[in-house]
Amino acid sequence: MTPLLRLALASAWNRRATLGLTVAAIALSVAMLLGVERCRLAAREAFAQSVSGTDLVVGARTSPVQLMLYAVFRLGEATNNIRWSSVEALRANPAVAWTIPLSLGDSHRGFAVLGTDGSYFEHFRYGRHQALALAEGRAFGGTVDGVFEATIGAEVARTLHYGLGQRIVLSHGSGGEGLAEHADKPFTVVGILAPTGTPVDRTVHVSLQAIEAIHLDWQGGAPIPGLAIAPDLVRKFDLQPKTVTAALVGLKSRGAVFRVQRDVNEAAGEPLLAVLPGVALDQLWQVVGVVERTLLAVSALVAAVGLAGLVAVVLASLNERRRELAILRSVGAGPRHIAALLVLESSVATLAGISLGLLLLAAGAVVAGPWLQAQLGSAPSAWISGAGEGRLIGALLAAGLLAGALPAWRACRLSLADGLTPRL
Amino acid sequence: MVSGPVLDVRRLVFRWGPALAPCLDIEAMRVEAGEQVFLHGPSGSGKSTLLGLLGGVLRPSGGEVLALGQALSALSGAQRDRFRVDHVGFVFQQFNLVPYLDVLDNVLLPCRFSAQRTARALASSDGDLHDEARRLLEALDLPRALLHRPATQLSVGQQQRVAAARALIGRPPLVIADEPTSALDAPTQARFLELLQRECAAVQATLVFVSHDRRLAGRFTREIALASLNRAAALAEVLQ
Numbered sequence: 001m002t003p004l005l006r007l008a009l010a011s012a013w014n015r016r017a018t019l020g021l022t023v024a025a026i027a028l029s030v031a032m033l034l035g036v037e038r039c040r041l042a043a044r045e046a047f048a049q050s051v052s053g054t055d056l057v058v059g060a061r062t063s064p065v066q067l068m069l070y071a072v073f074r075l076g077e078a079t080n081n082i083r084w085s086s087v088e089a090l091r092a093n094p095a096v097a098w099t100i101p102l103s104l105g106d107s108h109r110g111f112a113v114l115g116t117d118g119s120y121f122e123h124f125r126y127g128r129h130q131a132l133a134l135a136e137g138r139a140f141g142g143t144v145d146g147v148f149e150a151t152i153g154a155e156v157a158r159t160l161h162y163g164l165g166q167r168i169v170l171s172h173g174s175g176g177e178g179l180a181e182h183a184d185k186p187f188t189v190v191g192i193l194a195p196t197g198t199p200v201d202r203t204v205h206v207s208l209q210a211i212e213a214i215h216l217d218w219q220g221g222a223p224i225p226g227l228a229i230a231p232d233l234v235r236k237f238d239l240q241p242k243t244v245t246a247a248l249v250g251l252k253s254r255g256a257v258f259r260v261q262r263d264v265n266e267a268a269g270e271p272l273l274a275v276l277p278g279v280a281l282d283q284l285w286q287v288v289g290v291v292e293r294t295l296l297a298v299s300a301l302v303a304a305v306g307l308a309g310l311v312a313v314v315l316a317s318l319n320e321r322r323r324e325l326a327i328l329r330s331v332g333a334g335p336r337h338i339a340a341l342l343v344l345e346s347s348v349a350t351l352a353g354i355s356l357g358l359l360l361l362a363a364g365a366v367v368a369g370p371w372l373q374a375q376l377g378s379a380p381s382a383w384i385s386g387a388g389e390g391r392l393i394g395a396l397l398a399a400g401l402l403a404g405a406l407p408a409w410r411a412c413r414l415s416l417a418d419g420l421t422p423r424l
Numbered sequence: 425m426v427s428g429p430v431l432d433v434r435r436l437v438f439r440w441g442p443a444l445a446p447c448l449d450i451e452a453m454r455v456e457a458g459e460q461v462f463l464h465g466p467s468g469s470g471k472s473t474l475l476g477l478l479g480g481v482l483r484p485s486g487g488e489v490l491a492l493g494q495a496l497s498a499l500s501g502a503q504r505d506r507f508r509v510d511h512v513g514f515v516f517q518q519f520n521l522v523p524y525l526d527v528l529d530n531v532l533l534p535c536r537f538s539a540q541r542t543a544r545a546l547a548s549s550d551g552d553l554h555d556e557a558r559r560l561l562e563a564l565d566l567p568r569a570l571l572h573r574p575a576t577q578l579s580v581g582q583q584q585r586v587a588a589a590r591a592l593i594g595r596p597p598l599v600i601a602d603e604p605t606s607a608l609d610a611p612t613q614a615r616f617l618e619l620l621q622r623e624c625a626a627v628q629a630t631l632v633f634v635s636h637d638r639r640l641a642g643r644f645t646r647e648i649a650l651a652s653l654n655r656a657a658a659l660a661e662v663l664q
C-alpha cells in the first residue's frame with residue numbers, strides 16, 4: 001500500500017488548490033456544526049444553572065413554571081405575594097439553612113427591580129456554585145440610612161451607561177413606557193455586579209426596606225392623592241415588609257428537600273408552592289427545545305452541504321483524472337487500487353477538514369471565550385466534549401468515506417473501459 | 425522462458441451485444457517469441473477491440489486468446505490485471521505519463537504494482553531499480569538532466585521515450601505499442617522506432633506494433649493486415 005500512498009499524495013498535491021478549498025469547506029461546516037452544538041450545550045447549561053445551590057423556590061400557589069419565570073427570570077408578574085410570616089416560618093424550620101426573600105414588581109427602564117436583603121449576596125449561587133461578585137462599589141446598605149441605595153447588574157450598567165453615584169428613579173410596575181414613577185425617591189447606584197450570564201445581570205437590586213419606603217404613600221398602584229412623604233421622613237416609619245413575592249430556600253441537607261417541600265405545600269397559613277428549581281428549569285427548557293432542534297438541523301444541513309461539495313469535487317476531478325487513472329490501470333493498478341486511491345483521498349480530505357474545523361473551534365473558543373461566557377453565562381468547551389460530539393464527528397467521517405465510495409465506484413467502471421485505450 | 429507462441433488467437437469472435445453482428449472475427453493469428461510484428465489497422469478495422477481482447481480488458485464472445493500459453497478467458501478479472509502487468513508492457517499514442525510524477529517515477533510505475541517486474545528489473549541491474557530505469561532511459565537517448573523533471577515538462581518525443589522505458593522495465597515478454605509514433609514528426613518517428621526496436625531486441629521482448637501508417641511496415645520482420653484478417657470488417661466493407 002505504500003506506493004499507493006505516495007501516488008495518492010503526489011496526485012493530491014497536484015490538485016492542491018481544489019482540494020484545499022474542499023478541505024476548507026469541510027472545516028467550516030464542521031466548525032459550524034460543532035460550534036452550534038457547543039453553544040447550545042453551553043446555553044443549556046447556563047440556563048439550567050441560572051440558579052444553583054437553591055433547593056427550593058417558594059411563592060404563592062401557581063404553576064411551577066410560572067413561579068420560576070417570575071422568581072428567577074424576572075418574567076411576567078406574580079399573581080399573589082406571600083406573607084412575611086410565611087418567610088419567617090420557613091426560617092424557623094430546622095431543616096432550612098438560609099432563605100433569600102425576593103420582592104418584585106417595580107422596574108427601571110425595562111429592567112426588573114428586586115427587593116431583597118444581605119442574604120442575597122451571601123447565599124445566592126449561579127453556574128457552578130459561583131457566588132455573586134462586585135465589579136465595582138458595594139452591596140446596597142441594609143441600614144435605615146442606606147435605604148435609597150441600589151446595586152445593579154452588569155447588563156444594566158452596560159446598556160444604560162451607569163457608573164457609581166448615578167441617580168436613578170424606579171417605576172411602579174414592570175414593562176413598557178408610561179409607568180408611574182417613584183420620582184420623589186431617587187436611588188443612588190452604589191455597586192455594580194460582575195457579569196454572570198444570568199438574569200441577575202438585568203436586575204436592579206435594592207433592599208426590602210426600600211421597596212416598602214417607596215410605596216409608603218402609595219395605594220392600589222397609584223400615589224395617594226394629597227399624601228407625600230419626603231425621603232428623609234421614611235425612617236420614621238416601620239419599613240419591615242409585610243409581604244414578599246417569593247423566597248429562595250437553601251437546606252442544611254438536600255435529603256430533606258421533599259419533606260420541606262411537602263411542609264410548605266401543606267402549610268396551614270396560606271396557599272404556598274415550593275418548587276425544585278432543576279425540575280422546573282427542565283420543563284422550561286422544553287419550551288425552547290424547538291428553537292434548539294431547528295438550530296441543530298440547520299447546522300446539520302451545512303455539514304451535509306460541505307460533504308456534498310466533497311463528492312462533487314471528487315466526481316468532477318474524475319474527468320480531469322481520467323487519463324491519470326487509465327495510465328495507472330495500464331501499468332497494472334487493479335480496480336481496487338483505483339478505488340483505494342479515491343477513498344484514501346476523500347477520507348484524508350475529510351479527516352483534514354474535521355481536524356482543521358476542530359482547530360478553528362478551539363482557536364475561536366480561546367478568542368471569544370470570555371465574551372461568550374458573559375453572553376451565555378457559560379463558555380462553550382474548546383475541545384471535543386461528550387459522547388454526542390464524538391458521534392457527530394464519527395458520522396462526519398463515515399459520510400466522508402461514503403463520499404469517496406461513490407466516485408471510486410464510478411472510476412472503476414470508467415478506468416476499466418479506458419484501461420488500454422486512453423484516448424481523450 | 426517462452427517456448428510456444430507469445431500470442432495465439434483462435435477463432436476469436438467479439439460482438440458488443442448478444443444481438444449485434446460481430447465486429448471482430450479472426451480465424452487465427454500467431455505471434456512467435458522474439459518477433460517484431462507490424463499490425464496494420466486502419467480506423468474501423470477493429471484495432472482497439474483487438475487490443476482490448478489481447479490485453480484481457482474485453483472478454484471474447486467466442487474463441488480464445490492465449491498469451492504466453494495462458495488462456496486469458498480462464499482468468500478472473502483480478503488475475504488478468506496481474507497477468508497483464510507481469511507480462512505485458514504498453515505504449516500508447518499519447519497521454520502516456522502521469523503528469524505529477526517525475527520521469528524516473530513514471531518509468532518505475534509497473535514495478536510498484538508487479539513483484540515479478542521488480543524482481544526481473546533488480547536481477548538485470550545488480551539490485552538497484554533506479555539504475556535499471558536510468559540505463560533504459562539512457563539507451564532510449566533521454567538526456568540525464570531530465571530524469572527528475574515532471575513528465576509534463578518534456579516534449580512529446582521525449583515523453584514517448586519515457587513511455588517506452590516504462591513498457592520495457594522489468595523485461596516483460598511482450599510489448600504492445602498502440603500508434604506510439606502518430607503524435608511525432610517524421611525524423612522523431614524514425615529515431616523512436618529504431619530505439620524501441622533495439623531495446624525490445626536487447627531485452628528479448630516480442631513487439632506488437634499497431635499503426636495505421638504503412639510507411640513504417642518496412643522496418644518490421646512481418647506485417648499483419650488486420651482489415652484482411654478480420655472477417656467481420658471485410659464483410660462490413662462488402663456490405664457497404
